[in-house]
Amino acid sequence: MHRREIRHLYYEVMPKDEQPKDKQPSIPALPVRQWLRTWEEIKFDESQHRRRPPEQFYVASIRANQLRALCDIHRRSSSHKGSRKSDLGVQRRHNEERSEEIAEFVQHGFPWSALSGADRRSGRYDDLKKPGWLPTAIVVNVLLPDDVREGGAVAPNDIVKISQTGTFAEITLPEGMSSNWKPKQTAPVEVIDGQHRLWAFDENTDEDFELPVVIFHGLDVSWQAYLFYTINIKPAKINTSLGFDLYPLLRTEDWLEHAGGPTIYRESRAQELTEALWSYPKSPWHQRIDMLGDGGRRSVTQAAWIRSLLSTFVKKWESNRVPIGGLYGAPAGADQAVLPWTRSQQAAFLIAAWSHLRDEIAVTEAPWAAALREEYPEADGDVAFAGPTTLPNTDQGVRAVLSVLNDLSFVRADELDLRNWPASDFAEGTSEIGLSESLRSLSTLRANNFLREIATELASYDWRTYGAPGLTDSQRSSKARFRGSTGYRELRQDVLSHLANGRNEQIAEVASEVLSMLGLDRR
Known part of the structure; x- marks a missing residue:
C-alpha cells in the first residue's frame, strides 16, 4: 500500500474532530509493539544512560532529504558556546567515501557504481544501469525534549512529536520543515544505524526518494550502542576492534564486560x-x-x-x-x-x-x-x-x-x-x-x-x-x-x-x- 493510501486510510479511521490540522508536515507510521513480561526483570538504570525504553517503535517511509535534514551531522555552528559535557559520542564516525559509493549505486545500481569514471562516460556499459534500491531500514531515535546532546537540547520548535490514535501513529515534523530546513540547536533525530546510506543523499535534492525507517522515541544512548552492536557486530561477527572504532561508546559499556567485549x-x-x-x-x-x-x-x-x-x-x-x-578505552576526562x-x-x-x-x-x-x-x-x-x-x-x-x-x-x-x-x-x-x-x-x-x-x-x-x-x-x-x-x-x-x-x-x-x-x- 502506498504511503498516500496509508495516510488516507489513517484519516478515515480517525474521528473528524480528532484529525490533525495541516499546520505542520506530518508522516503516518505503523507502531510495532515489542515487549515481553520477562523484560520487566531487567535492571533499568538512568544513571548508566539505560533508562526504561519505550515498549514500541515505529515503521515509516520518509523522504531521504527530509530525514537527512532532521539528522544533520553539521548541526552545531562555530558560534555555539555550550558545554560538551553531555556528548556521549552517539554520532559515529562517518566515512565519506562509503556514502559516495552508495550515492553512485542509488543512481544506476550495480555494477555501474563500481565502474571508473572513464568507463561510465564511454557509453559502452550503459546496458549495466539498474535501479539502486535501498530496502533495508535506517534505524533512528527521536529525541525527547529533555534529552541532552553536545551540551544542549532540541529547540522547542524543532521537536519531532509522535502521537497515536487507534492503529496508526502520526509523526509531526518541525514547523517550516522543508528541504533547506536546519535545526536551531541540537538535531531532533539521531541515526543509530544506516548513517552512510542516509548521507548518500544531498539534503537539498528535490527528488522524491523515500527510505524505510525504524523509529525509536526517547531511546537512551546506552541502548543505542547496544542496538548497534546487536545489528552490526554480534550476528555478522565483524572485526570487534573495528566495531569499537565505529561506535566509540561501546568501549565503556559494562554489559559487554561480562561477554568479553x-x-x-x-x-x-x-x-x-x-x-x-x-x-x-x-x-x-x-x-x-x-x-x-x-x-x-x-x-x-x-x-x-x-x-x-x-x-x-x-x-x-x-x-x-x-x-x-x-x-x-574510556571517557576523555571530566566531560x-x-x-x-x-x-x-x-x-x-x-x-x-x-x-x-x-x-x-x-x-x-x-x-x-x-x-x-x-x-x-x-x-x-x-x-x-x-x-x-x-x-x-x-x-x-x-x-x-x-x-x-x-x-x-x-x-x-x-x-x-x-x-x-x-x-x-x-x-x-x-x-x-x-x-x-x-x-x-x-x-x-x-x-x-x-x-x-x-x-x-x-x-x-x-x-x-x-x-x-x-x-x-x-x-x-x-x-x-x-x-x-x-x-x-x-x-x-x-x-x-x-x-x-x-x-x-x-x-x-x-x-x-x-x-x-x-x-x-x-x-
Whole structure:
C-alpha cells in the first residue's frame, strides 16, 4: 500500500474532530509493539544512560532529504558556546567515501557504481544501469525534549512529536520543515544505524526518494550502542576492534564486560598499537620490539608492550578505585565524552609522544645522559634512549612513560580538545599512509605541543637503570625500588614527582593534579 493510501486510510479511521490540522508536515507510521513480561526483570538504570525504553517503535517511509535534514551531522555552528559535557559520542564516525559509493549505486545500481569514471562516460556499459534500491531500514531515535546532546537540547520548535490514535501513529515534523530546513540547536533525530546510506543523499535534492525507517522515541544512548552492536557486530561477527572504532561508546559499556567485549577490544587494540610502533619506519620503536619473545634479545617484548598498554592507554573506564582511565578505552576526562579516534590516530599519538621523548633525550646535556654516553662511546644510536642500561628501553620504563603520557593527557583532554581531532580519509587502519597522515594532522594541534613539553621535562629525569655503570651507592639504592613487580608503581610515582617539581609550570600543575587524584605523595 502506498504511503498516500496509508495516510488516507489513517484519516478515515480517525474521528473528524480528532484529525490533525495541516499546520505542520506530518508522516503516518505503523507502531510495532515489542515487549515481553520477562523484560520487566531487567535492571533499568538512568544513571548508566539505560533508562526504561519505550515498549514500541515505529515503521515509516520518509523522504531521504527530509530525514537527512532532521539528522544533520553539521548541526552545531562555530558560534555555539555550550558545554560538551553531555556528548556521549552517539554520532559515529562517518566515512565519506562509503556514502559516495552508495550515492553512485542509488543512481544506476550495480555494477555501474563500481565502474571508473572513464568507463561510465564511454557509453559502452550503459546496458549495466539498474535501479539502486535501498530496502533495508535506517534505524533512528527521536529525541525527547529533555534529552541532552553536545551540551544542549532540541529547540522547542524543532521537536519531532509522535502521537497515536487507534492503529496508526502520526509523526509531526518541525514547523517550516522543508528541504533547506536546519535545526536551531541540537538535531531532533539521531541515526543509530544506516548513517552512510542516509548521507548518500544531498539534503537539498528535490527528488522524491523515500527510505524505510525504524523509529525509536526517547531511546537512551546506552541502548543505542547496544542496538548497534546487536545489528552490526554480534550476528555478522565483524572485526570487534573495528566495531569499537565505529561506535566509540561501546568501549565503556559494562554489559559487554561480562561477554568479553571490551576485554577482546582492549587486547586486540593493544596488539595493533604495538605492531604499529614496531612497523612504522619513522617510529622510535621501529624494529626495536621483540615481537616473537625470543630469549636473549635486549629489547622490550611484544607481550610487555601489550601489558603496559592494557594498564595505561587501553585501560578500563575510571572508577572510584581507578580515578584515571585509559585515554583510548574510556571517557576523555571530566566531560564524559568518548574519544572517537581511529586506530591510526591512536597509534600516531603514541608514535608522536615517543618521538618527542627520543628527540629531547638526544639533545639533553643532563648528567645522567652524558654519563651513559661516556660509558658506551662506540654504541650505535643514542644509548641514553635505546641503550642496555636506560629505563626507556625496559619493561618498567615503557610502562612508566606510557602511564605518565596517559595520565596527563587524560586529565587535560578537555583543554587540549582531543575529541575534535578529525580522522583523515586514510585512517581506517594502521597502514603507513594512514599513520603518516594522522601524524601530519596531529602536528598542527595543541596536543602535539603538550606532548613535546612533557618530553622536555622527562628528558631531565635520571633514566639510568639499577645496573648502569658509574652509579653511586646512594643512586643504586634509590633505583633498586624500581625492580620487581612493585617497581612499576614506584617508577610512575617518581617520574610524576619529577614533573611536578619541574620548570614547566603547565606540566608541573597537571602532574601535581594527577598525583593528588591517585592519592600519591610528591617526592
